[in-house]
Each structure stands twice: as structure tokens, then as C-alpha cells.
Amino acid sequence: MTATSAPVPAAPAIPEKSIAVLPFSDMSEKKDQEYFSDGIAEELLDLLAQVPDLKVTSRTSSFYFKAKPTPLNEIAKTLGVAHILEGSVRKSGNTIRVTAQLIRADNGFHLWSKTYDREFKDVFKVQDEIAGAVVDALKLQLMHDSSSPAEHRDSTTPEAYQQYLLGKQLYNVGAEETDLRAIAALRQVTRLDPSYLPGWTLLARAIGDHATFVEDDVAAVSRGLDEAVAAADTAVRLAPTRADGFAARCRVQSWRLKVRNARQDCRRAVELEPENRDAQRSAATLRRFMGGDTVQQIGLYRRETVEDPLNPTSWMNYGSALAELDLVAAVAAIQHALQIAPERTGGAMALSALYLRQGKADLALAAARREANEAYRLYALALDELALGRRADAAKHRDELITKYASTAAYQIAEIYATSGDKHVALDWLERGYRQTDGGLTSALVSTNLKSLHGEPRYESLMKTIGLKD
Numbered sequence: 238m239t240a241t242s243a244p245v246p247a248a249p250a251i252p253e254k255s256i257a258v259l260p261f262s263d264m265s266e267k268k269d270q271e272y273f274s275d276g277i278a279e280e281l282l283d284l285l286a287q288v289p290d291l292k293v294t295s296r297t298s299s300f301y302f303k304a305k306p307t308p309l310n311e312i313a314k315t316l317g318v319a320h321i322l323e324g325s326v327r328k329s330g331n332t333i334r335v336t337a338q339l340i341r342a343d344n345g346f347h348l349w350s351k352t353y354d355r356e357f358k359d360v361f362k363v364q365d366e367i368a369g370a371v372v373d374a375l376k377l378q379l380m381h382d383s384s385s386p387a388e389h390r391d392s393t394t395p396e397a398y399q400q401y402l403l404g405k406q407l408y409n410v411g412a413e414e415t416d417l418r419a420i421a422a423l424r425q426v427t428r429l430d431p432s433y434l435p436g437w438t439l440l441a442r443a444i445g446d447h448a449t450f451v452e453d454d455v456a457a458v459s460r461g462l463d464e465a466v467a468a469a470d471t472a473v474r475l476a477p478t479r480a481d482g483f484a485a486r487c488r489v490q491s492w493r494l495k496v497r498n499a500r501q502d503c504r505r506a507v508e509l510e511p512e513n514r515d516a517q518r519s520a521a522t523l524r525r526f527m528g529g530d531t532v533q534q535i536g537l538y539r540r541e542t543v544e545d546p547l548n549p550t551s552w553m554n555y556g557s558a559l560a561e562l563d564l565v566a567a568v569a570a571i572q573h574a575l576q577i578a579p580e581r582t583g584g585a586m587a588l589s590a591l592y593l594r595q596g597k598a599d600l601a602l603a604a605a606r607r608e609a610n611e612a613y614r615l616y617a618l619a620l621d622e623l624a625l626g627r628r629a630d631a632a633k634h635r636d637e638l639i640t641k642y643a644s645t646a647a648y649q650i651a652e653i654y655a656t657s658g659d660k661h662v663a664l665d666w667l668e669r670g671y672r673q674t675d676g677g678l679t680s681a682l683v684s685t686n687l688k689s690l691h692g693e694p695r696y697e698s699l700m701k702t703i704g705l706k707d
Contacts, residue, residue, distance in 0.1 A: 255292035255318040258282040264327040274326040313342030397429040412580040438485040441468035445489040449676035455644045465489040480510035487519040492676035496704030534558040549578040586613040598624040612642040616649040648677030652686040
């Protein structure tokens with residue numbers, strides 16, 4: 238019998254809202270301003286300690302590294318913080334120059350920096366002024382919009398940031414027209430500032446989602462997914478120790494039906510930043526596709542609706558997760574998403590599907606008629622007509638869907654055939670969907686409309702090929 242060692246406790250996750258203030262360097266010619274440089278750091282530390290929800294390392298720990306040539310990432314790891322504030326003081330005659338800079342410790346990115354030139358008339362007044370200004374800047378960088386701190390880790394030009402905010406707002410609407418405008422704005426961001434990480438990650442998601450859910454041409458889908466992967470690859474290359482790029486690539490790889498690659502990227506994203514919401518969201522979505530822990534997913538999406546109550550995507554995700562446990566609550570969540578964004582692609586279709594699961598075919602049909610996307614509308618109408626026993630009307634909608642959207646809606650066509658009992662034809666369309674990189678197939682394992690195919694050799698083989706089953 239071999240002895241087993243006790244498990245080594247995992248290091249605690251470093252909170253995003255955490256900082257250490259290092260002693261400021263005395264850069265004066267006579268090296269006689271150490272009291273002032275130390276005072277600046279101490280004042281900053283005291284003021285930052287008053288900011289709610291911000292972990293600030295004590296003076297004893299921060300000043301331990303004074304005059305020691307320790308790399309910032311090692312200091313941060315030892316102190317358990319994500320950010321470092323450091324600076325310098327230089328005195329020349331009656332003038333002082335104080336430089337302060339905020340640094341993301343894991344990758345060395347400078348999030349903010351500023352130099353202050355002042356007359357040395359009242360050292361304490363100058364110290365208070367500088368400390369107050371630095372704290373205001375830190376609050377903006379670290380505390381604003383706490384649900385998505387990664388956006389504030391990266392400095393950029395005002396023009397690029399304005400386009401980023403526009404693209405983000407349009408992307409959250411989720412309608413076809415706004416998707417295109419969002420993509421245009423985000424492409425402009427990457428042109429204005431090719432090093433701005435949030436621009437690349439959001440561009441990857443926006444293009445990938447549009448190609449998957451809106452495009453109606455196989456070639457356009459392929460081009461879109463290729464561009465989305467390239468954008469995500471750029472994000473990973475820009476910040477290989479950050480979760481953002483891996484989370485975006487996870488999402489796009491799942492739409493490309495490369496679920497095993499997606500799982501690797503999601504796993505890496507969560508390992509790098511366990512509290513990163515994009516990483517959590519991408520991983521949760523993938524787990525839902527694979528029949529994972531529904532309760533955990535509901536908890537995540539519920540928190541998102543509280544923190545970002547006007548984001549329809551959060552409500553759509555919440556409703557989709559709830560559907561496994563509470564259909565009434567799921568309907569309410571999707572309805573709320575549609576109140577925020579009535580024209581959201583797929584919203585009315587999702588509501589129609591929930592009504593069908595409740596046995597309310599008439600309400601389902603009414604909801605389907607409000608779906609903004611024609612392909613989704615035809616699909617939902619066909620399923621609703623089948624539920625009402627009107628097979629001829631269902632076939633009419635199905636055939637129109639085939640005529641117009643066979644190249645991009647193979648998965649939805651397969652669901653219609655499976656629901657009507659045509660298993661062989663349904664499997665043909667699923668296999669065609671795989672050949673066409675139809676992202677809808679990521680839902681095949683958990684779809685209630687495809688349960689009749691479970692156990693069929695062709696279905697089981699396809700699930701393994703995609704990576705939804707091992």
C-alpha cells in the first residue's frame with residue numbers, strides 16, 4: 238500500500254477589485270523627499286481603504302517591498318491583489334513633480350497614469366490634492382460598472398471608446414439591423430485602436446452571433462465565423478493571461494460546431510479569471526448545451542439580471558435556463574426580455590416554444606407571429622401548427638422554410654421533421670446542418686423536439702462528432 242499525501246489547498250482566487258499601493262520612489266536629485274513620497278503612498282492607501290468593496294493591502298505588507306527589486310507580478314501574487322499603484326516624486330527648487338500609475342499586475346498593462354506638476358508651497362495641501370485626484374481616477378478605473386470590470390482595464394482613445402460603447406449598446410439590442418451597425422462600430426474600434434482588447438472580444442461575439450443566427454447564406458456564415466475566430470485569436474494574442482479572448486473564442490467555436498475546442502477555451506478562461514462574467518457565461522452556456530448543472534446556470538443568469546437589468550441577453554439566458562425547472566418563471570423572463578427589446582431576434586420564437594411546452598398552442602402561435610426573423614418565424618409556426626393538429630398548415634410553413642432558408646436553417650427543419658415523426662428525414666437534415674456548420678446543432682442534445690431521435694445510431698454518432706458527447 239502506498240501512502241497518499243494530503244491535498245494541497247488551492248490558492249484563493251485573487252479578487253478583481255483589489256489593489257496594493259507601493260511606496261513612491263524619491264527621484265529628487267538630493268534624494269531628500271522620501272517623507273513626501275511615503276506620505277503620498279500612505280495617503281492614497283488610507284483613502285482607497287474607504288472605497289466600498291475594494292480590497293486594499295495594508296501599509297505593513299505594501300511597504301515590505303520598499304527598495305526591493307521584486308517584479309510587480311510577484312508582489313501582486315504575494316499580496317493577493319490584481320492591481321498595483323506605484324509612482325515617483327521629483328523635487329527641483331520650488332517645484333515638485335509626482336507621477337502615479339495604475340498597473341494590471343498579471344500582464345503589466347498600464348490602466349491609468351498621470352503626472353502632476355505643482356509649486357512646493359504647502360506640502361500637505363499638495364499631498365491631499367494629488368491623493369484625491371488619484372483616488373477619483375482609481376474609482377473610475379476599478380469601480381465603475383462592477384459587472385464587467387474587464388472593460389475598464391484597458392486604456393484607449395476617446396474616439397475608440399465611444400465607438401465601443403455604441404457597438405456594445407447596439408449588440409445588446411439583438412436585432413438584425415442593430416447587429417450590423419454594432420459590427421460596423423466594433424470594426425471601427427479595432428481600426429482606431431488595434432490593441433484595445435474589449436473591442437476584439439466583443440467584435441468576435443457580435444460577428445459570430447450574427448453569422449449563426451441571422452445570415453441566410455452558407456458562404457456568408459463561413460466568412461463570418463472565420464472573421465469571428467480571427468478576432469478572438471487576436472484577443473487571445475493581445476492578452477494571453479486574461480479570460481476575455483478565451484471566453485469569446487469559446488462562444489465562436491461552439492457555433493462552429495467545434496465543441497471540444499470550445500470546452501478547452503472555456504476551461505482556460507475560467508482558470509485564468511474565475512470571477513470573469515464573460516468566462517462564466519460562456520462556460521454556463523456550453524454546459525447547458527451538454528445538459529449540465531441547471532441550478533448553477535440559473536444562479537449565474539439571475540445575478541446578471543440583477544446587475545444588468547436592462548440587458549435583454551441576460552433575461553433570455555435566464556429564461557432558457559429556467560425552462561428546465563420552472564416554465565412559468567421562464568415565460569416571465571423571456572417576456573421581460575421582449576419588453577426591453579421587442580424586435581430581438583429569436584425572442585418571440587423562444588416564447589412560443591415555452592408556451593408549447595406548457596400546452597398552450599394558441600398562445601404559442603400568437604407569439605410566433607411576432608417573431609422578427611422570418612426563418613425563426615416559419616420554424617415556430619410550423620411547430621405550433623403541428624401541436625394544433627393542422628399538419629397541412631405546418632407543412633406549408635416548413636416547405637417555405639426549406640425553399641428560402643435550407644442553407645442556414647437545416648437544424649430547425651430537422652426539428653420540424655422529428656416533431657412530425659419523420660425520423661429518417663430529420664436525421665438527414667441534422668447531418669446536412671453539420672456539413673453547413675449550422676450553429677443550431679449545439680442545442681441538439683437538450684432539444685425537447687429531438688428526443689425521439691435519442692438512441693438512433695446516426696444521432697448518437699453526430700453528437701459525438703460535434704463533441705456534445707464524449
